[in-house]
Every structure is written in structure tokens, then in C-alpha cells.
Amino acid sequence: MFRKHTRRAAKAAFAISFGVALLIGLTACGGGGGKKTTSTSSATGPKPTITVGTKNFAEEFILGQLYGQALAAKGFKVTYKNNIGSSEVIDTAFKSGKINLYPEYTGVIALDLAKVKNPPKSATATYQAAKTFEQQSRGAALLKPTPFYDSDTFTMLTSTAKKDGLKTMSDLSKLKSFSYAALPECDQRITCILGMKTIYHLKNIKFVPLGNVSVYTLLDQGKATGGDGFSTDPLQLDPKYTALVDDKHIFGFQNVAPVVKQSLLTGANGALLENTLNAVSAKLTLPAMQAMNKAYYVNKATPKQIADGFLKANGLK
Amino acid sequence: MVASTFVDAFRFMPDHLSLLFEKTGETAELAFAALGIGVVIALPLGLWLGHRHRGLLLALGVSSLGRALPSVVLIGLGIGILGVGFWNNTVALVVLAIPPILTNAYFAMEGVDSDAVEAARGMGLTETQILVRVELPLGLPLLLAGLRIAAVFVIATATIAGIFGGGGLGDIMARQVTYGLSGVFAAAFWVAGLALLAAAAIALVQCAASRRMAPRT
Amino acid sequence: MTGFRLADGGGPVIPNFGQPSACLKHNGWFCTDWIGKHWGDTLQPALVQHIQLTLIAVGIGFAISFLLALIGFRWRLFDGPLGGLTDLLYAIPSLALFQLLVPLTGVTVTTVEIALVSYTLFILYRTMIAGLRAVPAEVLESARGMGLTRLQTFFRVELPLAAPAILAGLRIATVATISIATVAAFLIDDGLGAPIFAAIETPDLFKTELLATGVLAILLALVADALLAAAQRALTPWNRLR
Numbered sequence: 001m002f003r004k005h006t007r008r009a010a011k012a013a014f015a016i017s018f019g020v021a022l023l024i025g026l027t028a029c030g031g032g033g034g035k036k037t038t039s040t041s042s043a044t045g046p047k048p049t050i051t052v053g054t055k056n057f058a059e060e061f062i063l064g065q066l067y068g069q070a071l072a073a074k075g076f077k078v079t080y081k082n083n084i085g086s087s088e089v090i091d092t093a094f095k096s097g098k099i100n101l102y103p104e105y106t107g108v109i110a111l112d113l114a115k116v117k118n119p120p121k122s123a124t125a126t127y128q129a130a131k132t133f134e135q136q137s138r139g140a141a142l143l144k145p146t147p148f149y150d151s152d153t154f155t156m157l158t159s160t161a162k163k164d165g166l167k168t169m170s171d172l173s174k175l176k177s178f179s180y181a182a183l184p185e186c187d188q189r190i191t192c193i194l195g196m197k198t199i200y201h202l203k204n205i206k207f208v209p210l211g212n213v214s215v216y217t218l219l220d221q222g223k224a225t226g227g228d229g230f231s232t233d234p235l236q237l238d239p240k241y242t243a244l245v246d247d248k249h250i251f252g253f254q255n256v257a258p259v260v261k262q263s264l265l266t267g268a269n270g271a272l273l274e275n276t277l278n279a280v281s282a283k284l285t286l287p288a289m290q291a292m293n294k295a296y297y298v299n300k301a302t303p304k305q306i307a308d309g310f311l312k313a314n315g316l317k
Numbered sequence: 318m319v320a321s322t323f324v325d326a327f328r329f330m331p332d333h334l335s336l337l338f339e340k341t342g343e344t345a346e347l348a349f350a351a352l353g354i355g356v357v358i359a360l361p362l363g364l365w366l367g368h369r370h371r372g373l374l375l376a377l378g379v380s381s382l383g384r385a386l387p388s389v390v391l392i393g394l395g396i397g398i399l400g401v402g403f404w405n406n407t408v409a410l411v412v413l414a415i416p417p418i419l420t421n422a423y424f425a426m427e428g429v430d431s432d433a434v435e436a437a438r439g440m441g442l443t444e445t446q447i448l449v450r451v452e453l454p455l456g457l458p459l460l461l462a463g464l465r466i467a468a469v470f471v472i473a474t475a476t477i478a479g480i481f482g483g484g485g486l487g488d489i490m491a492r493q494v495t496y497g498l499s500g501v502f503a504a505a506f507w508v509a510g511l512a513l514l515a516a517a518a519i520a521l522v523q524c525a526a527s528r529r530m531a532p533r534t
Numbered sequence: 535m536t537g538f539r540l541a542d543g544g545g546p547v548i549p550n551f552g553q554p555s556a557c558l559k560h561n562g563w564f565c566t567d568w569i570g571k572h573w574g575d576t577l578q579p580a581l582v583q584h585i586q587l588t589l590i591a592v593g594i595g596f597a598i599s600f601l602l603a604l605i606g607f608r609w610r611l612f613d614g615p616l617g618g619l620t621d622l623l624y625a626i627p628s629l630a631l632f633q634l635l636v637p638l639t640g641v642t643v644t645t646v647e648i649a650l651v652s653y654t655l656f657i658l659y660r661t662m663i664a665g666l667r668a669v670p671a672e673v674l675e676s677a678r679g680m681g682l683t684r685l686q687t688f689f690r691v692e693l694p695l696a697a698p699a700i701l702a703g704l705r706i707a708t709v710a711t712i713s714i715a716t717v718a719a720f721l722i723d724d725g726l727g728a729p730i731f732a733a734i735e736t737p738d739l740f741k742t743e744l745l746a747t748g749v750l751a752i753l754l755a756l757v758a759d760a761l762l763a764a765a766q767r768a769l770t771p772w773n774r775l776r
Contacts (some may be wrong), residue, residue: 082723083723088494124538209479210482211479211483211488213401213735214738215737217400217739220738221400221402235737236643285545288546288548292551298559299551299552300572302572304575305575310548312549313546313597382756383710384709385752386707386740387713388719389716389731390716390719394744397739397741477629480629480720481734490629490633493633502634505634
């Protein structure tokens, strides 16, 4: 009796393991779920592998795809590490060599990473400060910046702003207290709540950390007075929301530029890399980024598709 | 590395005592509201169905389905329907609490020795009297086991709500940027502590109840 | 724009990305056009990744639990500590465990797998030991009486008889792993959790993506449960229940 049962058990075990093996085989070949793009072979020698990193929001995903796909079209092997985290986290990943290219905002580098003493007074000055920092402290080059900029904002519901007569961020001193919703790093940054406290001298600010929920959702539900909408968000163009004027400029100048490991820029391949990335950056104007953000948020297209469409339309792919 | 975080966590706790108490309160509030509502919904239903020996498929189905519902999905649906706040997380947790309570209540009643039930019926007790005086005392261990499972599960899942603005100890665990790895570890300790407390409280109830509810006929 | 002019070639060509469907514009729950369009690039890859995550975690967890259960069963002395260890691992909330492992194994699939494996240990170890212990003493005695050695008794008597309980534990562990793996998206961009997180983070919450991915996750768990339940029934023709 035991032998019959053992045979039955053995059969069942065999069937299950066979099924599991089949499943593993199918999923390994079938879906693919590719984050890797295969490169087209090219004549200019073996090209280095580019690991593109992106921070934790949509615009970064799109930028990562734009730069990555343009390089892949030129024969580089490109892999992506998406959604790494905040500026500080991705900086750490870059330092440790987990990634060797990522798009960053000049103001973030200058003010939040380099923490320069006197905030630069122009976009060019900000870029220079950022470039120097990356060169000296990260062994990295900061390539040419984009025409567009995307800074943080103090976004409110237009109805609330009108009711309290708020037009600029200095006006916030009229309020006895208010709450501001932003990503967790905000309360330690001079480009965020820290700047509101020390540069605008605002008091009684309640920080509402964004827990994987959108700023605009929180504003709609009255969970915060103001929130950190990005200036290229499609909803910024919606009359329902207003961004207060940053008259003391704590949000800085925020053009985008690719941060690249110096070692990647040597030789013919390095020149090709630099030219390719600069060509992409040159085409990224404010209307272009707004259109691409809209395609993501409203049309629900994927960053991969959006970048593909843009690069093809501009002969970069 | 892990060892130093362990030590740091215990330094974090006295430094942030009021924060930890506040956050634990939020998690406890959420968990017990969900458990309370879950008990009100699932317990009577499970007890009655088990007593009548009806709805086995329902009990099994609910049990299987309950295990198959990822908490993130329920929390997300909660936000989508009810918006960010207290109730979206509560509803999600209620849905997760119901299966273990319902299933265990059912099997607790259904598994009671039929001889005892028949004897009681023979003595002329009403159905409700049989349920309360005979089946409930005998099935109490299994019932309370289900409640204990539900409590621990709900407390653990309430922390995931913290990722999506649900506050509580999950909020600390989701914000390593602000509280550091030691804070995350400390919050994890307090979650385990809260779960242990809840389990112990239920065990106490079981102790007291089994003493008072010796089967009477 | 602040001070940077365009390079040569003038302004960019902005392609027409089209208009969203009426369903998407109103953020409906069942925009089938989105599902059809994005099955290949979003939903299916996530599903495949999720299946892989689960299979690896349950496979490794089963192997480790089996070894531990053998030890705990053979030498009762170890049962207490081993049981306590698996209990402890389960008590650590997934969020915390993921982040705790990052300094050791980085922000990788490995970290997630280690956490998932440790959660399966709790369920599998206990059920395996319980299943092995549940073999009636009379059966063991008659096996001994027939002249089987200790080892033979184990492989030909105890293990087959414990198989249904072990399989029941495997069933629960698999479904639990599928569920917990959705939280992994907090750390890495893999599995069904990723579209769910992304949907919740979209302004106004992207309802179709949330529901479609959520339903996929639930279906996956139910299918796995049903398959293993069928296997369980095949092993125990005399035990139709559960």
C-alpha cells in the first residue's frame, strides 16, 4: 500500500516540477519584459555599455529614454535603472558606479548636492557651478544644458489663492500657518521648506510628505494648502491650479543636463556620445517637454513610446 | 552593518518616544477600527453558517479569495474610490480581516462534536441557545485563533498603508530619508510589539472566556 | 526660458502624440483601449516578472524549509529555535525587511528574493513539521514491524503521508508570496506592483491601470491556488475536503 502511495506521490511531484519547469521556460522566453535594448553593430570599435539611471518621477523617465534611445541608435549598448529615487539617492548610485549617466537639474546639483554658499543668480551661473562641482567632486562631466527648465513650485488651488489674495510666495506671510506637500527630502532642502523658512522667513509651515500619491490629488482633497507641482506638469496649464511666483528664487534655475562619467568621454566613442547627447538636449524646449509630459499623464503613453516618437520626428533615431 | 543599525534603533526609540507613540496610536486606531468592523460583519455570519452546516463553499471560497487579495491593490482601490484619508485604508483592511474571521468562525461551529449538539437539541434548547451555550464554548479556541490571525495580519498590513499617506508606523518605515535606517528598524520593532500585544490580549480573552463559558446544558 | 538658446537647426519638431480616448480623459475604471494598447509593454512584462519572482522565492523557500524541517523533525532539540527563527522573520514587516537588506545586497531583485524567501519559511517550516508529526504512531510501528529501516520508513511512509499537509502549506505560501511580492515595487521596478504604484502616484490616480493590474495579480494568485489545490487532491484521493 505504501509503495502504491509512493508511486502516486512521485507522479504528482514529477508533474508539478515539470509544470514549474515549463512555466519558467515559457516566462523566460515569452514575455521578455525587456529593459535592455540591443545595439546595432557599428564600425567605430567596441562601444562602452551605458547604464542610464533615472529619478523617481515621470519627466526623468522620459529624459532617460530620450538620451538612452538616442545612444542606442548610434550603436551603444544601453541598459536602464529606472525609478532609483531622489537626487541624493541617485547621486550615491552614480558615485558608486551603479550608473554612469543620468539627467539632472542644474539647480539641484548646485544648491542641493554642492550646497554652494551664495545661490547663483542666473541660469548660466547655476550651470557653471553645477559643472564645476561634477568635475571636481564626482569625476563627471556635465554636458550642454537643455533650453527648457523645470523647477519646483508652490502650487495651490486657484480658488484658495484668490480667496487669500496670494500672488507671490512672499504673500504667504499673510497666512498664520499653512501646509506644503512635497517629497520627503523637502524639509532638508534650501530649494524647498528650508528655503521658505530661512529666505522667505515664513513661519508655522506644516510639511505634508508625499506618500506615493500625487500632489494634485492631495490639493484636490484639501489635504494641503500648497504643493510641489513641477513647472512642466500638464496640470500647471489647468486654470484650476495656480503656482505662486517665486519672487525670492529659492527654487533656483533648473535646466536639465546629462551627468556623465568622465571616463566615457574619451576617444572617438566619447566624442560620439557627447555629440549625440548634446543634439538631444538642444531639441528639448519647454513646449516640447510639456507636450511629452502631457502624452504621459493625459494620453497614458509610456516613456519609451514618447521618447521614440520624439526622437524619430527630429531625426535623432 | 546590520548590528550597528540594531543598536541605533534602540537609540532612536528614547529620542523619538512621542513620535513613536503618536504613530503607533495612528496604526492602532486604523487596525482596531478595521478589526471591529470586520468582526461585526464576519463573526455573526460565520457562526450562524457553521451552526447550520451551510455555506461550506462560501467559507472556503472566501478563505481562498482573501489570501489572494494583495493589500496594495485594496489600498489603491480605496484611494481611487474614497480618496486619501482614514476610511480608504480602513475599508481595505476590513476586506482583509473578514476572511480569517469568517472562515474560522465557520469551522469552529461546524466542527463541534455533533453528539453534544444532538444532546442539547434533545433537551429542548433553541437553536440560538445551542449556538451560545454549547457550540461557542467548544469552538472558542479555533474562533479566537482566527481573530488572532486577523489582528496580526491587519496590523502588519496597516503599515503598508503608510506608503500611501496612511500615516502610522508605516509612515516612518516608508521614509528612510527622514528617519534613517535606525528609524525604520525602530518602527518595525514597535509594529511587532503592537502585534504581540494584540495577540496577547486575545489570548487573555480566551483564558477568561473559557473559564466563564464552561459548557452548560 | 532662462538664457539658453537653441543649438543650430532651429526648434524641435513636436510629434502629434494624439488625443486620449474619452474613457481615459475621464479616468474611467475600464478603459479597454488602454489595456489593449499596453498589454505588451506594461502588463505582460510585469506579470512575467511577478511569476519569476514568485517561483524563485517559493522554490528556494521550499528547499530551505525542507532541510530545516528534516533537522527539526529528526532532532527535536532544534525544532524550538528553528521555529522561533522563522516566526521572527515573519514578524518583520516587509517594508522594513526590504530596506534592512539594502546595505547588504543593494537595491536589486536579490534583496526582494531574500525577503520573500524568509516569509515562506514561516509557513512552510511549520506545516512540514506538523505534517511529518501527524503520521500516526501505529503506522510507524507497523512499518517497523515489516522490517523497514529508519531511512526507509521516512521515505516510504512518513514523507508520502505528510505530502498532503506539505502541499497545503505550499499552496498558502505561494499565494502569500504572490501577494507580498506586490510590495516589492517599493524598492525595485519589477513585478505587478510596479504598475500599481505608478497608477497610484499619477495625479487623480490612474484607475484603469490600477484595476487591470490588480485583477491580474488576484487572478494569478487564484490560478496558483487552484493548481496547487488540484495537486493536493490528486495526492489524497480519500480526502476530498480542503
